[in-house]
Amino acid sequence: xxxxxxxxxxxxxxxxxxxxxxxxxxxxxxxxxxxxxxxxxxxxxxxxxxxxxxxxxxxxxxxxxxxxxxxxxxxxxxxxxxxxxxxxxxxxxxxxxxxxxxxxxxxxxxxxxxxxxxxxxxxxxxxxxxxxxxxxxxxxxxxxxxxxxxxxxxxxxxxxxxxxxxxxxxxxxxxxxxxxxxxxxxxxxxxxxxxxxxxxxxxxxxxxxxxxxxxxxxxxxxxxxxxxxxxxxxxxxxxxxxxxxxxxxxxxxxxxxxxxxxxxxxxxxxxxxxxxxxxxxxxxxxxxxxxxxxxxxxx
Numbered sequence: 122x123x124x125x126x127x128x129x130x131x132x133x134x135x136x137x138x139x140x141x142x143x144x145x146x147x148x149x150x151x152x153x154x155x156x157x158x159x160x161x162x163x164x165x166x167x168x169x170x171x172x173x174x175x176x177x178x179x180x181x182x183x184x185x186x187x188x189x190x191x192x193x194x195x196x197x198x199x200x201x202x203x204x205x206x207x208x209x210x211x212x213x214x215x216x217x218x219x220x221x222x223x224x225x226x227x228x229x230x231x232x233x234x235x236x237x238x239x240x241x242x243x244x245x246x247x248x249x250x251x252x253x254x255x256x257x258x259x260x261x262x263x264x265x266x267x268x269x270x271x272x273x274x275x276x277x278x279x280x281x282x283x284x285x286x287x288x289x290x291x292x293x294x295x296x297x298x299x300x301x302x303x304x305x306x307x308x309x310x311x312x313x314x315x316x317x318x319x320x321x322x323x324x325x326x327x328x329x330x331x332x333x334x335x336x337x338x339x340x341x342x343x344x345x346x347x348x349x350x351x352x353x354x355x356x357x358x359x360x361x362x363x364x365x366x367x368x369x370x371x372x373x374x375x376x377x378x379x380x381x382x383x384x385x386x387x388x389x390x391x392x393x394x395x396x397x398x399x400x401x402x403x404x405x406x407x408x409x410x411x412x413x414x415x416x417x418x419x420x
Contacts, residue, residue: 131298133175136164136168137172138287141219141286145161145215147211169193179293179297189286195222195225201238202228203215205239217244221285223281227241227276240264243264255278257281261276309337313333313334313337335382336378340373340377343381347380348361350376354412367401368405368409371393371400371409372412375389375390375392379416393410393413
């Protein structure tokens with residue numbers, strides 16, 4: 122699993138948590154005090170859509186049953202649910218459902234003379250503060266007591282055990298991070314084995330030299346710090362991610378040697394230049410020489 126997928130997953134989870142920690146602001150049209158919800162803020166909808174795509178990449182099972190899918194469906198249909206509500210009522214309806222996405226099932230209740238959404242809102246208004254599962258279930262039964270018992274019995278107390286988007290995202294992100302770390306560890310072992318046997322006709326089970334291990338493990342550990350330091354000496358409007366992978370790797374190793382080892386600076390720079398000649402071209406070697414030279418001047 123690519124670490125970039127996990128990184129994107131983490132960034133979008135943080136965006137969603139930030140958005141849900143504050144009062145939601147819909148894009149609405151007003152008519153008297155009533156609103157028509159045109160769309161949700163992009164700060165919430167876009168990260169959710171991105172995570173749904175990440176779920177597809179990760180192969181999450183029963184993806185349509187996930188809270189991410191439920192939240193997207195709820196947001197898609199919310200304009201219809203909030204019809205004829207004022208902004209305060211719409212916000213309460215949204216918050217109530219997001220506190221337990223299983224309650225989307227309540228919108229399946231069919232009433233003879235009115236839409237069910239106002240009744241769902243009434244249910245949320247009737248809830249005691251910090252209601253327990255039992256209290257929430259009792260409130261539902263009282264609010265919808267007019268329904269036939271054959272309908273009411275379909276809505277058991279299990280439905281009212283909170284099931285939030287945050288819980289699912291935290292769980293899925295942890296699984297993705299654990300899997301990525303495992304894949305990275307396996308890839309690192311294979312890479313070390315390949316590098317140690319680079320000049321051998323037949324692969325041998327060689328023990329990695331201590332300095333080799335120090336460099337590889339050190340660069341991985343300090344990866345973000347190294348990228349920040351290197352980026353300071355790139356041309357304006359040029360980012361580290363735009364460099365070729367070879368240039369990124371060479372600059373990371375040489376910068377790590379300069380900052381964190383006893384290798385003489387001139388040796389680290391010369392090694393970087395020679396590596397860029399072997400694995401890239403003359404233009405790249407001049408570029409790397411320039412970046413490292415400027416880095417040393419400032420350092």
